[in-house]
Amino acid sequence: MKWKNTAITKKLRIDYPIIQAGMAGGPTTPELVAAVSNAGGLGTLGAGYMTSESMRIDIEKIRKLTDRPFAVNLFVPENAEIDADKVSNSNRLLRPIREKLHLGDPPAVQQPTLETFRKQLDVVITTQVPVCSFTFGIPDQSIIDELKDRNIRVIGTATTVHEAVLNERAGMEMVVVQGSEAGGHRGTFAVPFAEGMVGVMALIPQTVDAVHIPVIAAGGIMDGRGVLAARILGAEAVQMGTAFLTCLESGISEWQKKLLLNHAETDTVVTAAFSGKPARGIRNEFVKRFDPFAHLFPVYPIQNQLTQDIRKKAGKEKNPDWLSMWAGQGVGMSKECSAAELMEQIIMEIDRFSL
Amino acid sequence: MKWKNTAITKKLRIDYPIIQAGMAGGPTTPELVAAVSNAGGLGTLGAGYMTSESMRIDIEKIRKLTDRPFAVNLFVPENAEIDADKVSNSNRLLRPIREKLHLGDPPAVQQPTLETFRKQLDVVITTQVPVCSFTFGIPDQSIIDELKDRNIRVIGTATTVHEAVLNERAGMEMVVVQGSEAGGHRGTFAVPFAEGMVGVMALIPQTVDAVHIPVIAAGGIMDGRGVLAARILGAEAVQMGTAFLTCLESGISEWQKKLLLNHAETDTVVTAAFSGKPARGIRNEFVKRFDPFAHLFPVYPIQNQLTQDIRKKAGKEKNPDWLSMWAGQGVGMSKECSAAELMEQIIMEIDRFSL
Numbered sequence: 001m002k003w004k005n006t007a008i009t010k011k012l013r014i015d016y017p018i019i020q021a022g023m024a025g026g027p028t029t030p031e032l033v034a035a036v037s038n039a040g041g042l043g044t045l046g047a048g049y050m051t052s053e054s055m056r057i058d059i060e061k062i063r064k065l066t067d068r069p070f071a072v073n074l075f076v077p078e079n080a081e082i083d084a085d086k087v088s089n090s091n092r093l094l095r096p097i098r099e100k101l102h103l104g105d106p107p108a109v110q111q112p113t114l115e116t117f118r119k120q121l122d123v124v125i126t127t128q129v130p131v132c133s134f135t136f137g138i139p140d141q142s143i144i145d146e147l148k149d150r151n152i153r154v155i156g157t158a159t160t161v162h163e164a165v166l167n168e169r170a171g172m173e174m175v176v177v178q179g180s181e182a183g184g185h186r187g188t189f190a191v192p193f194a195e196g197m198v199g200v201m202a203l204i205p206q207t208v209d210a211v212h213i214p215v216i217a218a219g220g221i222m223d224g225r226g227v228l229a230a231r232i233l234g235a236e237a238v239q240m241g242t243a244f245l246t247c248l249e250s251g252i253s254e255w256q257k258k259l260l261l262n263h264a265e266t267d268t269v270v271t272a273a274f275s276g277k278p279a280r281g282i283r284n285e286f287v288k289r290f291d292p293f294a295h296l297f298p299v300y301p302i303q304n305q306l307t308q309d310i311r312k313k314a315g316k317e318k319n320p321d322w323l324s325m326w327a328g329q330g331v332g333m334s335k336e337c338s339a340a341e342l343m344e345q346i347i348m349e350i351d352r353f354s355l
Numbered sequence: 356m357k358w359k360n361t362a363i364t365k366k367l368r369i370d371y372p373i374i375q376a377g378m379a380g381g382p383t384t385p386e387l388v389a390a391v392s393n394a395g396g397l398g399t400l401g402a403g404y405m406t407s408e409s410m411r412i413d414i415e416k417i418r419k420l421t422d423r424p425f426a427v428n429l430f431v432p433e434n435a436e437i438d439a440d441k442v443s444n445s446n447r448l449l450r451p452i453r454e455k456l457h458l459g460d461p462p463a464v465q466q467p468t469l470e471t472f473r474k475q476l477d478v479v480i481t482t483q484v485p486v487c488s489f490t491f492g493i494p495d496q497s498i499i500d501e502l503k504d505r506n507i508r509v510i511g512t513a514t515t516v517h518e519a520v521l522n523e524r525a526g527m528e529m530v531v532v533q534g535s536e537a538g539g540h541r542g543t544f545a546v547p548f549a550e551g552m553v554g555v556m557a558l559i560p561q562t563v564d565a566v567h568i569p570v571i572a573a574g575g576i577m578d579g580r581g582v583l584a585a586r587i588l589g590a591e592a593v594q595m596g597t598a599f600l601t602c603l604e605s606g607i608s609e610w611q612k613k614l615l616l617n618h619a620e621t622d623t624v625v626t627a628a629f630s631g632k633p634a635r636g637i638r639n640e641f642v643k644r645f646d647p648f649a650h651l652f653p654v655y656p657i658q659n660q661l662t663q664d665i666r667k668k669a670g671k672e673k674n675p676d677w678l679s680m681w682a683g684q685g686v687g688m689s690k691e692c693s694a695a696e697l698m699e700q701i702i703m704e705i706d707r708f709s710l
Contacts, residue, residue: 001708160620160621161619161620161621161687162619162621179554179556180535180552180554181553181554181556181557191621194624195621196621197535198536198620198621198684199534199535199536199554199555199556199574199575199684200554200555200556201534201536201554201555201556201574201575201576201581201584201585201685202536202574202575202577202620202683202684202685202687202688203575203620203684205577205578205580205581205685205688206619206620206685206687206688209688219554219556219557220554220556220557220558221556222557222560223560225560225587225588225589226556226560226588228587229556229584229585229587229588230556230584232580232583232584232587232708233580233581233584234580264516264517264561265515265516265553265557265558265561266515266516266517266546266550266551266553269549328557329553329554329557329558330556330557330560330561332516332557332561333557333560333561333564353356353587
């Protein structure tokens with residue numbers, strides 16, 4: 001079996017079917033993105049939370065570091081109504097933590113607008129980013145067509161077979177299929193969250209059997225064994241987040257990398273307490289205390305706004321109790337190395353299987 | 356890679372590293388067990404709920420149908436105190452269903468005793484069953500030693516790396532590692548149930564890295580792709596339940612097989628509402644109605660006793676609403692064929708990968 005030459009490596013013009021996930025909020029520095037692309041994979045800038053200005057700066061930096069293809073990941077905006085009762089629930093419950101961290105009044109929440117997303121798309125188009133991937137839903141048909149017309153490859157995200165089919169129907173050229181093992185936010189958009197918690201072993205072959213576009217497996221894949229297993233299950237590529245999180249080029253703090261390196265597969269949990277949307281991360285004090293109340297909190301991204309300065313301050317104080325530490329169930333296989341070394345190890349491991 | 360010659364095929368004297376799971380409560384007829392063993396795998400009699408008498412009868416039947424090795428699976432008894440309040444909660448909530456099904460008063464609950472387990476073990480020993488696997492915990496050291504002394508191979512069950520290590524320390528010769536995808540009861544015994552919900556893709560390599568005994572992967576494995584992927588992840592064999600559930604020899608009713616063949620990966624859910632212990636099955640009316648109250652119900656096996664005649668009657672009436680239909684997340688890949696055909700297909704699929 002030719003593990004490295006797939007429909008996806010051909011379409012994306014990369015050497016290996018390995019995509020570094022577009023983890024939003026800091027980890028995907030231009031250095032990380034470029035290192036992965038330079039090593040023959042596809043680096044992804046996690047631009048979900050970025051302004052168009054900072055996107056433009058980072059894309060420029062990436063281009064200075066590599067002439068290989070890379071991707072930008074965007075969040076498809078959702079209709080989020082501000083529920084005043086839920087906002088005040090959240091602020092009331094979080095107050096003791098705000099006091100503990102010497103934070104002032106909670107920030108005023110802002111209704112998300114489509115404008116930010118449109119500006120992000122404009123950057124993708126004007127800077128001619130080679131690949132654009134989407135999470136949290138499927139953008140309007142006109143957007144997909146617009147990108148494809150400009151020769152920008154489009155990748156969707158699904159957590160169920162049905163969601164993958166919806167991506168295919170909308171014209172996505174390939175789809176990331178996120179298993180329940182995956183770290184960070186769940187990409188579920190067409191079914192209740194719990195129904196989208198399907199393990200990679202079951203999810204990938206059933207999806208491959210149902211769609212014609214190439215499938216990218218995500219969730220729990222950390223090394224050559226995972227990449228090859230995903231290929232055997234029918235995926236044409238893998239997307240790895242947690243594995244790149246502890247790499248030297250990753251933008252999370254050194255003390256957070258050290259913590260992640262010491263966590264086990266049972267230490268992560270899916271919670272909506274941080275952002276209003278279910279996401280997998282380390283079961284820390286924040287999760288233990290607030291996960292039971294997550295149903296009282298506002299939806300994403302409102303709750304995300306309400307916890308933002310708490311997470312930021314905890315980060316500054318190197319306090320792991322009150323920040324979100326996204327990680328997948330493969331966290332126990334995390335390594336401390338450069339992205340190039342990780343890529344090289346994966347390739348060596350697979351070659352050892354002598355396929 | 357030699358997918359079929361492993362530490363486990365050698366130790367168990369079987370041709371292929373494929374174990375049919377010991378699904379308790381009816382599916383594992385002597386015909387199914389023997390068919391799998393005759394096809395070169397390891398059939399397993401799910402004897403968890405069986406009396407020693409019926410075990411003896413079935414083992415005799417299996418022996419008439421095959422001279423190949425086979426296994427018996429037993430449930431390690433747990434300390435289950437009868438909580439009178441919870442028993443009455445359960446009976447009160449289930450009353451409308453009992454009435455709907457024209458059932459009389461609920462059965463009196465019985466404190467489980469160690470005696471049944473000891474009798475089951477005695478049958479395993481006196482009939483010299485080749486392999487004995489355990490679920491729901493680790494039996495006393497004396498039992499493990501007794502079986503090994505009599506040249507009976509012992510297999511444990513784990514749902515986390517730590518539980519696999521505990522099995523190894525106790526002297527188990529190999530361990531089934533059950534991912535979150537798996538159908539039926541969760542084997543979790545050393546951590547809270549939710550922490551043991553780890554996907555196969557993440558769980559197998561981390562377990563393989565931590566123990567020296569051979570690992571058997573379970574959960575979501577339905578065909579050659581799954582078997583080979585599990586082998587790549589480091590498992591020396593796989594255990595498949597759902598895949599054999601719709602086989603011709605399986606003991607579940609024909610109408611239930613037909614239903615399973617039409618379910619998708621999102622249709623299963625883990626609930627403790629049926630038995631008091633979390634188990635994955637089809638999200639039917641019973642689950643929708645009672646899962647929200649599962650915390651009010653007594654623990655396993657007390658709740659199992661309280662729902663037994665409901666499930667039985669629903670089964671007789673071919674009413675899928677009120678019975679437990681255990682199935683894993685791979686259910687969408689179920690096939691209608693004989694066990695021998697399923698085994699043959701798997702082997703052909705793998706050979707096609709030309710490893």
